[in-house]
Amino acid sequence: MEKLTNFFESVIAEFKKVSWPTQQELIDNTIIVVVFSIILSAFIFGIDQVYSTVLEAIYR
Numbered sequence: 001m002e003k004l005t006n007f008f009e010s011v012i013a014e015f016k017k018v019s020w021p022t023q024q025e026l027i028d029n030t031i032i033v034v035v036f037s038i039i040l041s042a043f044i045f046g047i048d049q050v051y052s053t054v055l056e057a058i059y060r
Helices: 002-017 023-059
Strands: none
Touching: none
């Protein structure tokens, strides 16, 4: 039981050392990730549409 207690005390001590982001940093980073994901999805969709159109023209 003592080992388990020591483990959780160590975990708590390590969590206190972590540099947590502020709320504004978290919001900004979340917006960046969402916008980049949308841009990347649109790019992949566009490439897929081009390939589909080209292949459809070839196979007709």
